[in-house]
Amino acid sequence: MSRPKVAFFDFTSCEGCQLTVVDTLQTHPELLDAVEIVQFREAMTEKGEDYQIAFVEGSCARKSDEERLARIRQQAQIVVALGACAHLGGINAIRNRLPLEAVVNCVYNENGDWSETHPYGRPRLSDRLINVEPTAKPIEAIITVDAILPGCPIDREEFARVTRQLLQGSQPRVPDYPLCVECKFKENVCLFQRGQVCLGPVIRAGCGAICPTYGESCEGCRGPISNPNMDSMQSVLAEAGLTADDLLSRFSMFGTYQMMKLE
Amino acid sequence: MSLRVISMDAMGRFVASSRSEYRVVGPKPLHGQYIFGDVESPDDLHLNYTQTVIPPKKYLFPQREELLRFKSGDGEIEPVFDAPPTILLGLHTCDLHAIRLLDRVFSSGHVDQHYRRRRDNTLVISIECLRPCSRHSFCKSMGTLSATDAFDLHLTDLGAEYTVDVGSEAGEALLAKHAKTRRATDDDYQRLNTALAQKWPHFPYRLDFDVSELPSLMRTSYNSPLWKDLGERCLACGSCTNVCPTCYCFNVQDEVDFALSAGRRVRIWDSCQLDEFATIAGGHNFRKTRAERQRHRFLRKGQYQTDAFGLLGCVGCGRCAQACLAHITPVDTFNTLHHERSGGAARPKGGAA
Amino acid sequence: MSGTLIETLGESLYLPQTARIRDVRPITAMEKLFTLELPSGLTLDHNPGQFIELSVLGVGEAPISISSSPSRSNGTFELCVRRAGDVTGALHRMAAGQVVGVRGPFGRGFPIERFRGKDILFAPGGLGLAPLRSLINQVLDERGKYGRVTILYGAKHPSELLFKDELAAWKERGDVELHVTVDRPDENWTGNVGVITTLFARAQVYARNTVAVTCGPPVMYRFVLMELVGKGIPDGNIYLSFERRMKCGVGKCGHCQINHIYTCQSGPVFSYAEIKGVQEAL
Numbered sequence: 081m082s083r084p085k086v087a088f089f090d091f092t093s094c095e096g097c098q099l100t101v102v103d104t105l106q107t108h109p110e111l112l113d114a115v116e117i118v119q120f121r122e123a124m125t126e127k128g129e130d131y132q133i134a135f136v137e138g139s140c141a142r143k144s145d146e147e148r149l150a151r152i153r154q155q156a157q158i159v160v161a162l163g164a165c166a167h168l169g170g171i172n173a174i175r176n177r178l179p180l181e182a183v184v185n186c187v188y189n190e191n192g193d194w195s196e197t198h199p200y201g202r203p204r205l206s207d208r209l210i211n212v213e214p215t216a217k218p219i220e221a222i223i224t225v226d227a228i229l230p231g232c233p234i235d236r237e238e239f240a241r242v243t244r245q246l247l248q249g250s251q252p253r254v255p256d257y258p259l260c261v262e263c264k265f266k267e268n269v270c271l272f273q274r275g276q277v278c279l280g281p282v283i284r285a286g287c288g289a290i291c292p293t294y295g296e297s298c299e300g301c302r303g304p305i306s307n308p309n310m311d312s313m314q315s316v317l318a319e320a321g322l323t324a325d326d327l328l329s330r331f332s333m334f335g336t337y338q339m340m341k342l343e
Numbered sequence: 344m345s346l347r348v349i350s351m352d353a354m355g356r357f358v359a360s361s362r363s364e365y366r367v368v369g370p371k372p373l374h375g376q377y378i379f380g381d382v383e384s385p386d387d388l389h390l391n392y393t394q395t396v397i398p399p400k401k402y403l404f405p406q407r408e409e410l411l412r413f414k415s416g417d418g419e420i421e422p423v424f425d426a427p428p429t430i431l432l433g434l435h436t437c438d439l440h441a442i443r444l445l446d447r448v449f450s451s452g453h454v455d456q457h458y459r460r461r462r463d464n465t466l467v468i469s470i471e472c473l474r475p476c477s478r479h480s481f482c483k484s485m486g487t488l489s490a491t492d493a494f495d496l497h498l499t500d501l502g503a504e505y506t507v508d509v510g511s512e513a514g515e516a517l518l519a520k521h522a523k524t525r526r527a528t529d530d531d532y533q534r535l536n537t538a539l540a541q542k543w544p545h546f547p548y549r550l551d552f553d554v555s556e557l558p559s560l561m562r563t564s565y566n567s568p569l570w571k572d573l574g575e576r577c578l579a580c581g582s583c584t585n586v587c588p589t590c591y592c593f594n595v596q597d598e599v600d601f602a603l604s605a606g607r608r609v610r611i612w613d614s615c616q617l618d619e620f621a622t623i624a625g626g627h628n629f630r631k632t633r634a635e636r637q638r639h640r641f642l643r644k645g646q647y648q649t650d651a652f653g654l655l656g657c658v659g660c661g662r663c664a665q666a667c668l669a670h671i672t673p674v675d676t677f678n679t680l681h682h683e684r685s686g687g688a689a690r691p692k693g694g695a696a
Numbered sequence: 697m698s699g700t701l702i703e704t705l706g707e708s709l710y711l712p713q714t715a716r717i718r719d720v721r722p723i724t725a726m727e728k729l730f731t732l733e734l735p736s737g738l739t740l741d742h743n744p745g746q747f748i749e750l751s752v753l754g755v756g757e758a759p760i761s762i763s764s765s766p767s768r769s770n771g772t773f774e775l776c777v778r779r780a781g782d783v784t785g786a787l788h789r790m791a792a793g794q795v796v797g798v799r800g801p802f803g804r805g806f807p808i809e810r811f812r813g814k815d816i817l818f819a820p821g822g823l824g825l826a827p828l829r830s831l832i833n834q835v836l837d838e839r840g841k842y843g844r845v846t847i848l849y850g851a852k853h854p855s856e857l858l859f860k861d862e863l864a865a866w867k868e869r870g871d872v873e874l875h876v877t878v879d880r881p882d883e884n885w886t887g888n889v890g891v892i893t894t895l896f897a898r899a900q901v902y903a904r905n906t907v908a909v910t911c912g913p914p915v916m917y918r919f920v921l922m923e924l925v926g927k928g929i930p931d932g933n934i935y936l937s938f939e940r941r942m943k944c945g946v947g948k949c950g951h952c953q954i955n956h957i958y959t960c961q962s963g964p965v966f967s968y969a970e971i972k973g974v975q976e977a978l
Contacts, residue, residue, distance in 0.1 A: 110602065114603075240601075244599055244601060247603060248599070248754065248755060249789060250755060250782040250785065251782060256618065257579075257580075258581070261580065261581045261614065264396070264581070264666070265407075265585065265612065267373075267397045268396075269374040269376045272668055273375075280580075281580045306618070309576075309579060311575070312575065312576050312577065312578050316578070410708070410710045411708070411710060413753045414753075417795065418753065418796075418797065421711075422710070448948070452946070453705065455948060457709075591948070592950030593944075594951075595757060597753065597754050597755055599754040610949075613949070622941065624758065624781035624784065625778075625913075627914050627939075629940065639955075642955065647956035
């Protein structure tokens with residue numbers, strides 16, 4: 081592939097992964113010589129519809145999203161799920177456990193029908209919910225995905241590496257082993273030993289164990305490895321004093337969609 | 344060679360002086376544990392330390408190491424050797440035994456020049472262990488509580504002074520150039536012998552059998568029901584092998600620039616405990632289950648390495664036991680297998696002595 | 697530069713030499729035959745059954761068995777490569793004139809001197825013909841030194857048969873017995889149908905003087921061994937070539953271990969007698 085055309089798309093998300101891409105363009109400006117970016121709302125005004133590689137951030141959460149995703153899939157030779165929302169459903173999927181009305185009440189409280197901040201006056205919130213799907217989904221629930229860039233947000237170096245692998249024509253691979261590997265490489269003192277808990281033993285590496293390195297528990301934004309030993313993980317967390325409910329709430333931060341599928 | 348004596352103060356000056364020629368590496372505190380790191384000043388010296396998270400192996404066989412640099416178009420390739428003169432200071436004797444095994448592995452058959460060059464540029468200063476450094480260590484059972492011949496200098500803490508056992512000419516030269524020492528007197532010998540004699544009762548024997556039986560025990564343990572149990576508990580996180588001073592399995596990967604024209608080939612620590620370790624390109628995995636992989640790990644430690652290199656693959660440091668969240672430990676594993684074979688009841692699992 | 701390729705590892709075990717692709721020939725939808733040429737002065741000097749580590753610089757390195765026989769080396773050698781991973785995928789996209797890296801040859805090949813005067817029964821399955829072709833052609837090039845030569849070759853589908861022109865040539869020769877079978881025939885297939893073991897009934901074997909050689913997918917060995925042992929061929933005369941993840945090729949990286957055995961060093965060719973008691977082998 082000689083200087084492939086690349087487009088970035090955002091669905092329901094905070095756009096933090098695209099910001100990380102912008103960051104990467106600054107630390108690796110040579111990336112701009114290797115690809116031609118034709119659409120990237122976060123960084124440019126042009127909107128080219130002729131592209132080979134599509135990076136998609138965000139979960140599929142609105143009724144119109146499915147059709148838009150299908151169009152992207154039809155145009156792109158390669159679709160990459162960019163970040164936890166696109167890869168897992170992520171934080172957006174936390175609401176999947178509640179009816180939409182309950183979510184609205186939870187977020188905007190009972191006065192939520194009258195949004196003071198809306199720029200076009202005061203549309204009824206229930207009207208605006210017409211386009212919202214009751215469940216937020218990873219994009220893979222709608223279209224075939226060729227590669228994933230996990231994380232909340234994505235890892236800058238991993239984005240660079242996966243892009244290079246795509247340019248080479250290789251199947252991009254992200255680690256499929258637990259975070260503990262990278263954490264041990266860095267010689268971090270295990271958080272369990274410091275009296276904390278961490279999801280690292282069942283979560284996909286690739287972030288350089290960034291949270292445990294700064295003393296924070298892994299919350300699983302990169303999703304579980306393909307073959308996690310959940311039974312043993314449960315025993316480990318139980319030993320650290322976590323109840324079954326604590327455990328579920330830990331995994332539900334990024335894994336609600338997956339957990340609900342298993343139930 | 345000769346026995347010298349160095350004072351605590353002189354030890355600090357020795358480190359400061361050596362730094363003009365060598366990268367000096369020693370144990371340093373971190374979040375209640377120790378790690379090996381650069382000793383920047385005499386204040387950084389912590390020779391009375393507990394077990395480090397990762398062994399000093401990382402200075403001979405780094406987590407990530409560049410092997411080659413290349414330009415892909417014309418196929419220009421050159422090897423990379425990164426072997427700065429280094430002093431590994433304050434190694435416990437288990438780590439010394441481990442380096443002995445690594446030396447054999449990388450020097451026999453095809454000699455690994457990348458390891459060898461680094462090793463040849465490294466001076467090892469070990470220290471006698473007078474008290475256990477970890478509740479998981481079982482060095483006494485593994486026969487690694489005394490120094491091997493792999494050191495250049497070997498220290499024993501006598502309170503206000505260290506005796507220095509000179510193990511090589513390079514060690515002797517280092518001492519002569521950078522340290523102020525004195526020849527050991529009869530009194531020093533006596534104090535040394537007392538310290539050595541008094542240390543042993545502080546270390547528990549933790550294997551329920553003699554370690555010389557370990558290879559034969561492992562040879563008959565392939566079909567033990569224990570492996571299934573370990574497989575159910577194992578998280579396949581690779582921590583046991585990543586903290587192991589004798590593990591050296593690696594993966595090799597290419598990294599390229601965005602123009603795809605130049606790059607490097609690096610080797611990175613790998614672990615036989617990870618899912619894909621024995622998977623071939625077509626997708627077949629020759630060690631699919633965690634049970635098979637744990638079995639492979641322990642057979643390698645207790646039998647395969649002894650068969651191939653004449654040294655046990657486990658030095659009893661206990662780092663893997665410390666790192667394992669599922670409480671899989673070599674002591675429990677070896678003892679359970681021993682009791683299975685001798686028909687006796689296994690000791691309760693998980694209890695550290 | 698002069699000498700053998702393996703001698704060039706004196707500087708670094710991991711340093712490949714460049715080899716130029718002289719020819720690329722598609723064989724099936726999945727396999728291509730690459731003819732490689734070493735820099736002048738360097739020779740491969742391999743035994744049938746050995747492998748090389750092939751680099752596509754920037755993508756990585758993969759172990760590939762050598763498909764050509766030493767008797768036909770002619771300054772070049774051949775690799776029959778299936779597109780299975782990143783390295784082989786990238787290699788498949790390369791063309792004559794481009795450059796790859798090679799290290800080796802590694803491992804222990806077939807002890808061909810022990811085959812002299814014996815009948816030889818070849819039983820390749822699928823891609824297993826790629827390494828055995830090196831030995832078969834070596835034997836055919838010094839045909840007089842061996843007794844009966846029988847080749848039993850099984851593939852999944854007619855479209856997956858390798859080296860069809862050579863199969864035809866072997867069939868033509870009066871001094872080779874060749875039987876080919878496929879699991880799933882297509883409408884044009886007129887030959888045998890069934891897995892490779894269905895061919896064994898056709899082979900007349902004087903067991904005491906026969907050496908059997910087999911290579912194929914992991915699932916195949918048990919069944920072929922049952923046939924070979926059933927025919928009374930001594931365990932020490934049955935040779936198997938194994939595929940494992942041989943990352944370094946020099947007995948260090950650990951990926952190819954079968955119990956205590958480094959496949960890249962002691963293998964990839966083993967006699968059945970050697971690995972019969974090795975639990976992870978089969």
